[in-house]
Structures are given as structure tokens and as C-alpha cells.
Amino acid sequence: MSRRERRAQDERYRTWKGGYRPYDLIKEASIAVGVVTGLVLLLTILFSSPDERPSTVQSWARTDPVDFVTTATTQLDGTSGTATYGPPYNHASDGQHILFIRPQKWFGVSHPIDTAQDFVIAPLRSIPGQPVLQSAVSAYQSASAKQQAAWTTAYENALGKAKANSDGSITVPAGSYGPVSTIMPALLSFAQAGGLDGALLTSKQFYQTDYTKPLLFMADGGLLESRAQAEHLLGSQWGIMNETGSFPGQSWLWLYTFWYQIKPFSTSANADVLVMAIMGVLSLAFILVPFIPGVRSVPRWIPVYKLIWRDYYRARA
Amino acid sequence: MSVSNETSWTAKVRERAVGALPPEKLLADKQPVYVASWIYVFGVLSLASLIVIIGSGSILALKGPGWWHFTSVGHFFNSTHLWSVELFFFFIVIHLWGKYWMAAWRGGRARVWITGAVTFLVAIPCALTGYVSQQNFDAQWISTQAKDAMNAAGIGAFFNLLNFGQMYSYHILLLPAAVVALVIAHVLLVRKHGVVPPFEVRQTSETVEAETATPPVEEVHS
Numbered sequence: 001m002s003r004r005e006r007r008a009q010d011e012r013y014r015t016w017k018g019g020y021r022p023y024d025l026i027k028e029a030s031i032a033v034g035v036v037t038g039l040v041l042l043l044t045i046l047f048s049s050p051d052e053r054p055s056t057v058q059s060w061a062r063t064d065p066v067d068f069v070t071t072a073t074t075q076l077d078g079t080s081g082t083a084t085y086g087p088p089y090n091h092a093s094d095g096q097h098i099l100f101i102r103p104q105k106w107f108g109v110s111h112p113i114d115t116a117q118d119f120v121i122a123p124l125r126s127i128p129g130q131p132v133l134q135s136a137v138s139a140y141q142s143a144s145a146k147q148q149a150a151w152t153t154a155y156e157n158a159l160g161k162a163k164a165n166s167d168g169s170i171t172v173p174a175g176s177y178g179p180v181s182t183i184m185p186a187l188l189s190f191a192q193a194g195g196l197d198g199a200l201l202t203s204k205q206f207y208q209t210d211y212t213k214p215l216l217f218m219a220d221g222g223l224l225e226s227r228a229q230a231e232h233l234l235g236s237q238w239g240i241m242n243e244t245g246s247f248p249g250q251s252w253l254w255l256y257t258f259w260y261q262i263k264p265f266s267t268s269a270n271a272d273v274l275v276m277a278i279m280g281v282l283s284l285a286f287i288l289v290p291f292i293p294g295v296r297s298v299p300r301w302i303p304v305y306k307l308i309w310r311d312y313y314r315a316r317a
Numbered sequence: 318m319s320v321s322n323e324t325s326w327t328a329k330v331r332e333r334a335v336g337a338l339p340p341e342k343l344l345a346d347k348q349p350v351y352v353a354s355w356i357y358v359f360g361v362l363s364l365a366s367l368i369v370i371i372g373s374g375s376i377l378a379l380k381g382p383g384w385w386h387f388t389s390v391g392h393f394f395n396s397t398h399l400w401s402v403e404l405f406f407f408f409i410v411i412h413l414w415g416k417y418w419m420a421a422w423r424g425g426r427a428r429v430w431i432t433g434a435v436t437f438l439v440a441i442p443c444a445l446t447g448y449v450s451q452q453n454f455d456a457q458w459i460s461t462q463a464k465d466a467m468n469a470a471g472i473g474a475f476f477n478l479l480n481f482g483q484m485y486s487y488h489i490l491l492l493p494a495a496v497v498a499l500v501i502a503h504v505l506l507v508r509k510h511g512v513v514p515p516f517e518v519r520q521t522s523e524t525v526e527a528e529t530a531t532p533p534v535e536e537v538h539s
Contacts (some may be wrong), residue, residue: 013424016349016514023348032358032365040369040400049396051386052454088473096469103471110474209482216479219461228458240448240459247399250448252406252441256466272469280470287434290422300516304418309515312351 050244052231057200057214060223061191065170068191069184070159071221075115076183077152082216083115089216090114096273103273111212119217120187123199133186136179143178151178168192235260255279343508352512356419359412360507366405367500371493373398378489382452382481402444409437421513429510432503436496442476443492446484460484 061068074080078092086093088110095104124137140148155177162172169185190196200214218224228234231244241257243249259265259275268274289295299305306313376394377385385391413433422430449460460478467473477483 010424012517013426013514014510015424016511018514019350020347021350021353023346023352025345029361029364032361033368036362036365036369036401036404039404040373040397043400043403044393044396047396047400048392049399050455051392051395051451054452054454054457088468088477104469104473106471107474111477209485210477210480212477212479215457215461218457224454224458224461227454231454231458233458235462240462244455248403250444252410252444270469272466276466276470283438286438287431289417289434290427290430296420296422299418299420302418303516305420305516308354308356308415308419309351311353312515315350 047247050247052227052244055218055223055227056194057191057197057218058194060218060221061188061196062168064221064223065164065168065188065192066159066162067222069162069170069188070156071217072120072187072191073152073156073159073180073184074220075119075217076121076180077149077156078116080115080220082113082220096270098270098273098277113213113216115217118213119200120183122202123190123196124183124187126199126202127186127190127195130186133182136182136186139179140183147178151176151180155180155184236266255282338505338509343505345508349512349514351515356411356415357512359408359415363405363408363412364500364504366401366408367496369401370398370405371497373401374489374493382450382485386452398447402447406440406444409440413437419513420516423513424510426506426510426513429503429506432499432506436499436503439492439495439499443488443496445478446488446492449478450481450485450488452481456481 057068071080075083078084082089084092086095087104087108090109090113094102096102097104121137121141124133127133140151143151154175155172158172158175158177162170164170168188170188172181175181187196190199197214200217201208201211203210225234229237231242233239233242233244235257238254238257239260241250241253256275256279259278260271265271265275285292285295373394377391377398380391385395416430416433445459445463449456449463464473464478467476467478476487
């Protein structure tokens with residue numbers, strides 16, 4: 001069919017030349033607002049809304065001190081998830097990619113984080129009146145990278161056999177940990193007292209609304225994940241489209257989370273960029289449905305419209 | 318002495334606006350006879366839900382982001398905000414499916430579809446920023462999980478889900494403003510073009526593709 005014929009056919013749908021019926025736009029909108037308001041109030045009264053208390057570094061250090069110290073040690077020696085993340089936090093890796101395309105690097109390191117300095121050293125340096133601790137931190141900082149790695153690796157291995165004590169401290173098998181054996185218990189005590197929560201939010205100004213550092217620190221540990229698993233929120237459990245408890249969550253994210261459930265995305269190191277690329281293409285296709293041959297014709301091939309306009313067609317018949 | 322308005326930008330904008338949407342079209346008191354199905358209700362229900370979302374969200378904004386955690390009244394309004402969002406997405410999804418099966422882009426109405434589809438897509442991050450602004454465990458988990466997709470897509474530099482202040486700004490101003498602007502554009506386009514008429518059933522199968530097709534953009538918008 002020629003473009004002219006196509007245009008002529010489409011022209012028939014531009015203006016309705018048939019009959020009309022009375023209609024009250026404002027009345028309909030007002031009733032709709034009333035109905036929805038009533039429905040919302042009913043759902044609110046019946047079900048309320050979830051509000052699970054947030055975790056803190058303090059609560060994490062108190063409930064699972066071994067996991068906290070293990071995570072903190074990986075922050076100190078630069079092997080944690082955040083320390084090895086790459087942009088936008090550091091240059092430790094190039095991040096995810098599709099072929100040679102690395103969107104993660106486009107805007108560089110916009111939120112620079114040195115996990116050893118920001119998560120361990122600087123908070124400990126803020127503790128006054130502990131000369132032994134400050135000497136230990138200085139000794140660690142002045143040691144060679146090789147020596148630091150030897151201490152932290154030995155300490156991390158020993159943490160696998162560490163035990164939590166009833167007073168909140170941990171017992172680590174004896175070994176050659178250098179100043180790390182002083183640094184980590186001190187950080188644990190600082191965290192259990194609530195000091196680390198504040199230290200991780202410290203900035204150059206009084207007001208603070210950026211929780212990037214404490215959230216990244218906690219996300220590297222096991223506390224958030226164990227809570228999420230109990231609330232069926234893990235990625236393998238359809239992740240963030242769920243909600244805590246039995247409440248409906250962001251069900252509109254089902255197609256995003258769907259891809260993470262199947263291979264190759266469920267096992268790919270580049271899953272996030274791949275899923276975002278697919279969703280970008282699908283979103284564009286969704287917007288451009290009127291221009292996509294075949295997709296735009298399905299409504300004609302599967303005549304749901306006969307149900308929608310059944311009164312109209314019945315009247316014409 | 319007469320006053321000429323030929324060069325007045327204001328007059329030109331007014332004449333163009335009134336020409337495209339005369340009052341009887343903007344606030345119509347009649348509809349084509351075929352607009353008689355329950356499926357048509359979901360558009361206005363989506364709009365009504367958006368109004369309730371904005372209303373409940375405004376009350377929460379008035380008292381600040383921490384209020385709802387410590388007061389029963391605040392928790393009540395948070396619940397109304399949550400359920401109006403759930404209803405909004407429920408209604409808009411049905412509305413979009415309904416419009417798809419009507420091929421509602423026919424007859425120069427491609428922009429009506431596009432503004433509706435983009436509204437849905439913009440509403441998704443609008444809701445996401447709300448979830449990460451809750452200041453509870455839900456916000457902690459969602460933000461730390463979803464950040465990887467944002468970073469991988471290259472937008473983490475200016476859309477940092479872990480930055481509460483930034484997300485709150487997105488949630489209560491930038492994204493709602495975009496959604497409202499899109500909805501206004503969508504509704505005005507619906508008023509301008511009218512509701513798409515039914516398929517003409519007498520046509521043969523050879524005309525199917527042509528009938529549901531949309532001419533090139535310049536023709537659609539002419």
C-alpha cells in the first residue's frame with residue numbers, strides 16, 4: 001500500500017463524524033478522585049504500611065562482631081566489594097561492560113572512597129586519648145604494602161576461627177598480625193559504642209544527607225543480606241520488587257528483576273549493564289509502538305477491540 | 318487609533334492555544350457514542366490516583382521525611398501514600414493495555430501514546446526514589462542493591478541511590494514535576510485529538526497493516 005493510501009486510511013480515524021452522547025468531564029473526574037480516595041483509605045485502615053527499622057553499624061557490630069571485623073579488615077586491606085568496585089567510587093577496576101562499552105567509566109570517580117582511610121584509619125584517628133591505638137595506626141600506615149598485606153591476610157584467615165564473646169568482643173587465635181590486632185578490636189569497640197556511625201557521616205560541613213559510606217560499608221558485610229533473605233528480598237528471590245513482610249512491593253519492576261533470574265544474566269559479572277541495556281531497548285520499543293510494524297498490528301489481529309467496543313458494533317449491526 | 322496585535326507573542330500563543338483547544342473541546346460536555354466501556358475508566362482512575370499521591374506526599378513533605386516513623390498520624394499518611402502509588406501503577410498498567418488493544422495511536426494520536434508511555438517509564442524512578450527515601454531497612458536494601466544497575470548504566474554520578482538528600486530531591490520535586498508535566502501534556506493531547514474511534518470492521522485483512530500503521534511523524538503531526 002502506498003504512503004498516500006496509508007495516509008488516507010489513517011485520516012479516517014482523525015475526526016469522529018458519528019454520534020455523540022452527553023458527558024460530564026468534571027463530574028467524572030470528581031467521582032474518580034472520591035472513589036480512589038475511599039479505596040486508599042480502606043486499604044490504609046486494613047493493611048497500614050511496613051516500616052522495618054534500619055540497621056546501623058552499631059547494631060551490626062553488636063549482633064555479629066566477627067562479621068563486622070572481617071568486613072572491616074577487607075576495607076583496610078582493599079579487598080572488600082567497595083574497595084574493588086571501580087567507578088564511581090575508585091579506580092580499582094573498570095566496572096561492568098558490554099563489549100568495549102563501559103558506561104560505568106563515563107563520569108569517572110564522582111564519589112571517591114578510599115576504604116582503608118575512610119572506613120578505618122580516619123574514624124580511628126578521631127578517637128582521642130588512646131596513644132597505644134594511635135601508635136598502632138601509625139605503625140600500620142608506615143609499614144610497606146607487603147607487610148600490611150601479610151598482617152591483614154593472616155588476621156583474615158584467623159577470623160575464620162574467631163569466636164564472639166558475651167561482652168561483645170571477639171577472640172582471635174594467636175598469630176603475627178602486627179598492629180592489626182590492636183586496630184581491629186579498637187574499631188569494633190568504637191562501632192559498638194555508636195561512634196563509627198557518626199564518623200562515617202563526617203564531612204566538611206555540619207549538615208549531612210549522604211549515606212553512601214555507611215551503606216557501602218554495611219553492604220559489604222552480611223547483616224543486610226541476612227535480613228533481606230529473611231524478608232525474601234534477595235536478588236535470587238526477585239529482589240527489590242518485593243517488599244518487607246507480606247506487602248506488595250514495586251511489582252512494576254518485574255521485568256527488570258526477571259532478567260536476573262535467568263542465565264546468562266544470573267551468572268554474569270556484567271549482569272547489571274546487560275539488563276539495563278535490554279530494558280533501555282525495550283523501553284524505547286514501548287514508546288515507539290505506533291511505529292513498529294507488526295507490534296502495532298497485533299491489536300487488529302487479536303480482536304480484543306470487539307469486546308471493548310461491543311456496544312458500538314452491536315448497534316451498527 | 319487602533320491597536321494592532323499582529324506582532325504580539327502573547328496574542329499569537331493565545332490564538333494558537335485556543336485554536337488547538339477551544340473551550341468546548343478542552344472541557345467537553347459530550348463524548349462519541351463508542352466511548353462506552355469500563356476500560357475507559359482506568360485513565361481517569363490513574364489521574365485520580367496521582368492526585369491522591371500528590372496530596373498525601375505533600376502532607377508528608379510538610380512534616381519532613383522522619384515524621385512518619387514516630388507518629389501514628391504520620392504512619393497513616395505514609396500508608397495512604399503507599400497505597401495510592403500501588404493503585405496508580407495498577408490503574409495505569411490496565412489503562413496502557415487497554416489503549417494498546419485499541420491501537421489508540423491511530424488517526425494522528427501517536428503523541429498521545431508516547432506521552433502516556435513515557436509517563437509510565439518516568440513514574441518508575443519516581444517511585445524508586447520514594448522507596449529509597451523511606452529511611453528504613455527497605456530503603457537500605459533497595460538502595461544498596463539497585464545502585465549497581467545505576468552505576469553500570471553510567472548514571473550513578475548524578476543519581477546516587479545511597480545519597481538520601483539527592484534522592485529526596487528527585488522524589489519530591491524533579492521526578493514528580495516531570496510526571497505531572499507529562500500527564501498534563503497527555504491529557505491536553507487527548508482533549509485535542511479526541512478518543513480514538515473503533516476499527517472499521519468492514520475492511521479486509523490486506524488493509525490490516527495500513528490501518529494500524531502510523532504515518533511518518535511529520536504527517537501524524539500535520
